[in-house]
Amino acid sequence: MCLSNDTVRQIVTDALREKIREKPDAKYWSVSQNDNYDYCKCPRCAAADLRYGSPAGTLLGFVNKIAASFPDKTISTLAYQYTRQAPRGIKPAKNVSVCLCSIECNRGESIEDGCADFARDVRAWSALTNHLMIWDYVVQFRSYVSPFPNWHTLQPNLQFFRQHGVNMVFEQGSGRDRSEFSDMRAYLLAKLMWNPQANMDSILTDFGDGYYGPARPAIWAYIHRLTEAVLNGDRQLTIYNIPQNEPFLDSAGMDVLNRELGQLLRTHRDDSVFINRMMGAYTPVLFARMERSKTDSTQLVAMLKWPTAQLDRNLRAFTEGCARAGIRNLHEGGYAPGQYRLDYLAYIENMRLADGVANGKRPTDHPGLHHLCQRRPERAHQQAHRRNRLPLQLAGVPGHRPPGHCDGRGERAGFNDTGFLSAGSAVVGLLSRESGV
Numbered sequence: 001m002c003l004s005n006d007t008v009r010q011i012v013t014d015a016l017r018e019k020i021r022e023k024p025d026a027k028y029w030s031v032s033q034n035d036n037y038d039y040c041k042c043p044r045c046a047a048a049d050l051r052y053g054s055p056a057g058t059l060l061g062f063v064n065k066i067a068a069s070f071p072d073k074t075i076s077t078l079a080y081q082y083t084r085q086a087p088r089g090i091k092p093a094k095n096v097s098v099c100l101c102s103i104e105c106n107r108g109e110s111i112e113d114g115c116a117d118f119a120r121d122v123r124a125w126s127a128l129t130n131h132l133m134i135w136d137y138v139v140q141f142r143s144y145v146s147p148f149p150n151w152h153t154l155q156p157n158l159q160f161f162r163q164h165g166v167n168m169v170f171e172q173g174s175g176r177d178r179s180e181f182s183d184m185r186a187y188l189l190a191k192l193m194w195n196p197q198a199n200m201d202s203i204l205t206d207f208g209d210g211y212y213g214p215a216r217p218a219i220w221a222y223i224h225r226l227t228e229a230v231l232n233g234d235r236q237l238t239i240y241n242i243p244q245n246e247p248f249l250d251s252a253g254m255d256v257l258n259r260e261l262g263q264l265l266r267t268h269r270d271d272s273v274f275i276n277r278m279m280g281a282y283t284p285v286l287f288a289r290m291e292r293s294k295t296d297s298t299q300l301v302a303m304l305k306w307p308t309a310q311l312d313r314n315l316r317a318f319t320e321g322c323a324r325a326g327i328r329n330l331h332e333g334g335y336a337p338g339q340y341r342l343d344y345l346a347y348i349e350n351m352r353l354a355d356g357v358a359n360g361k362r363p364t365d366h367p368g369l370h371h372l373c374q375r376r377p378e379r380a381h382q383q384a385h386r387r388n389r390l391p392l393q394l395a396g397v398p399g400h401r402p403p404g405h406c407d408g409r410g411e412r413a414g415f416n417d418t419g420f421l422s423a424g425s426a427v428v429g430l431l432s433r434e435s436g437v
């Protein structure tokens with residue numbers, strides 16, 4: 001959308017006036033960019049971007065003019081991704097609120113220590129407006145139930161925002177879905193947002209004693225071990241990662257929780273409230289282990305030899321734990337634990353197939369393949385790709401070349417020639433035309 005075009009601005013102003021007429025009492029109205037990088041680069045917009053030193057200036061020029069038509073309303077706009085950097089030579093109008101988003105930040109350190117460019121943006125926007133809101137992110141969005149030891153950053157970040165005049169904060173977690181320690185995380189954040197100087201240890205101990213009871217020491221030890229592993233590591237902790245890429249998940253803390261919680265679960269097996277709460281803490285450990293097993297060569301080779309029933313018993317322990325803990329989706333795009341179980345089984349089937357091919361078996365000998373390839377390939381691919389947001393990988397069969405028009409990206413692959421299978425950590429395309437599979 002061209003932000004330099006007066007007709008476009010008039011259309012947006014008229015549409016907003018119509019919306020406000022439907023809800024006249026609402027104070028805040030959002031006029032924001034889309035959630036992508038496809039902004040206008042026409043000569044006028046590009047020149048304005050250059051003049052302001054950031055596309056945020058061009059956006060702000062557009063939003064300020066719209067806000068002038070609604071002086072009794074506050075117009076909110078995002079400073080997000082390509083508009084995150086504050087502009088020069090323009091300020092938000094008095095009734096414009098800027099919502100600055102921290103989506104790219106490293107969560108292993110406080111923003112001030114680990115995300116210098118975002119800290120710079122907070123300071124710069126703070127110098128331009130008194131209406132600065134932060135949209136922050138506090139859970140692992142790629143895998144809601146993956147362990148995410150960012151506890152040590154939550155309070156320093158809120159204190160930093162406050163020091164720089166931020167008067168509104170949106171701490172985005174998993175919303176109506178559950179995620180790792182989502183109850184405790186929400187409780188702590190609610191308390192800290194009222195008072196960023198509050199004693200965090202007291203808040204957590206109060207919650208932990210009341211909610212986890214006898215399991216609190218084991219849970220504390222687990223969180224501290226994972227946090228130490230993050231602090232001692234050299235990798236960033238981001239909100240879109242997978243357990244296979246998280247070195248801190250090698251931590252002995254995983255074993256501590258597994259061992260001690262296992263004992264507590266047996267001791268308190270008749271206390272259903274306790275068991276349900278513990279499953280909220282325990283399922284992330286199971287999830288991380290299962291995910292890491294898929295790419296750990298030793299564990300994967302062992303799993304390929306298991307009877308499917310044994311593998312499925314472990315998967316069902318995870319899905320039943322999710323059910324008890326109220327975990328309905330494994331990531332923000334929606335991914336039910338039951339579907340995860342099926343995809344995991346299919347992934348192992350694929351690996352057995354690949355293992356068999358490598359050892360001289362014909363792919364068509366594999367009992368799982370025929371059924372999987374009967375799915376409508378383009379639909380299976382689109383669903384898997386959308387749900388998992390995973391890169392497409394093409395699994396070739398030795399001795400056969402991919403079709404000439406297939407470049408390895410799903411968008412251009414020949415769907416009629418390719419059967420796509422969802423495999424949990426990747427979308428695997430099995431070549432069909434030239435391989436004869």
Ligand SMILES: [Zn+2]
Pocket residue numbers: 001002003004005040041042043044045046
């Ligand atoms: Zn333009």
